[in-house]
Amino acid sequence: MRRVPAQIAARLPAAAELFADRGLEDTKVEDIASATGVPKATLYYYFAGKEEILAFLFQDALQQMADEVTMAVQAPDSAATRLTAVVQAQLRVMADQPAVCRALVGNLGRAGRIPEIATAITEAYYTPVQHLLEEGVRDGSLRATEDPVTTAMVLFGAVTMSALSYLATDRPLSPESLSPSILTVVLDGLLPPDSAPQES
Amino acid sequence: MRRVPAQIAARLPAAAELFADRGLEDTKVEDIASATGVPKATLYYYFAGKEEILAFLFQDALQQMADEVTMAVQAPDSAATRLTAVVQAQLRVMADQPAVCRALVGNLGRAGRIPEIATAITEAYYTPVQHLLEEGVRDGSLRATEDPVTTAMVLFGAVTMSALSYLATDRPLSPESLSPSILTVVLDGLLPPDSAPQES
C-alpha cells in the first residue's frame, strides 16, 4: 500500500458508510469510486483492493484509540480514575466513527488476518490497560486480579459489545450515558455490597 | 433455505473450518464441496450460496447457546449462582465450536443482516439474562443496576471477547480456567473491597 495522501484519506469515510450499509461484498469498487469521488484507477493506484481500503480505515481508527488510551493512562490521577477515562476514551472513538465500527463488525476478517488484528489490539489496548491495572494494585485504587490480561479483555469486550449493540441497530451512541452503566458493573461488580468477594 | 437433512448438516463443520482458516471470500463453493463431500450442485440445492451455509452454522450455534442459557437460568439456585452458570454455558458452547466462532468473527456480516443478528442475540441471551438480573435483585443475591439490558451486554461482551482472544490466536479455550477470571471482575468488581460503590 502506497502512502495515502491526506486528500484521499479524507474521502474514505464515504466508503466506510457503504461497507457498513451493504457489506464489503456488495460494494463494488466502482461504487466506492463514485461515493468518494476518487476514480477507480486511482483507488487501485493506492490500494490493492477494497479490503485494503477497509484495512486502512481500521488502522486509522485503532491508532486513534491507541492515542486516546495512551493519553488517558498517562493522566496524573489514581489508576481507578484513569481506568474510567480509558473506557470513556474507547466509547468516544467508537461514537466518532460509527460507520467504520459497523463496517468492521461485519467484515473484520477482510481488514486483515485475524491473528494480526488481535496483535494490533493487544498493543493498542491490552498492554497499556494491563499496566494500568497493575499500577492500580500498587496505588491501592484497584483490586488485584489473578490474570490482568484477561481482565483487560473483559473490559474491552464489555465496552465494545455494548457500544456495538447501539451501532448495530442504528441508535446513536452516547458515551456519557453509556459509560456509567458499564463502569458500575466492572468497578463495583454485580454482587451486593455486603457479600464477601468470592474466591473461585 | 430448504430443510437441511441431518446427514448433510453433520458434514458442514468441515466448511466452518475452511471459513475460519481462509475466510469466506477465499473459500470457493467447490472447496466446500470437496471438504464436506457434498457435491456443489447439492449444496446449491439446499443453500442459496456459501453465506447461507454460514448462516446455518450460526443459527445452529446460537440455538445451542440459547438452550444452554435457558437451562442455566431455570436452575433452582440463587440468581448469582445461575449467572455464573450462564457465563460458563456460553464459554462451553464457544469452546465446543471453535471453528464456527472463528468463522463468525471474520465474516459476521455474511451470516445475515447485522440488525437481525442483533435481534437473535437479544432473544437468545440479553432477554433471559436481563430477567435473571432482575430476579437477582429480588432474591438479594445481586445488586440493582440502572440498566439491566446494558449489564447483559457487558456480560456477553466480556465473555465473548475473552473467549475470542483465545480462539483468534489458536490457543485452546478452557472454560474452567477462564470463567473465574471473568466472573471475579463482573461479580466482585475491580475496586478494592472497602471502597464505597461509586454513584456516577
Place this chain on the structure above:
DNA sequence: CACGGAGTTAGACTGTTAGTCTAGACTCAC
C-alpha cells in the same frame, strides 16, 4: 410392477466484477 414425485448429482453455461494493463495527461523540480 408401472408411475410420479422428491432428492441428488454431473456438467455445461452465463454474467458479473475484481483486478491488470496501456497509454496519455498533468504536475513539479532541476
Place this chain on the structure above:
DNA sequence: GTGAGTCTAGACTAACAGTCTAACTCCGTG
C-alpha cells in the same frame, strides 16, 4: 525541456458464483 512521479480513462482477462438441464436413484402408491 527533460524526466520522474502522480493521476486517470478505458479496454481487457480471468475467476468464480450462481443457473440450468437432464439424468439417475429411491421412495411410496395404486
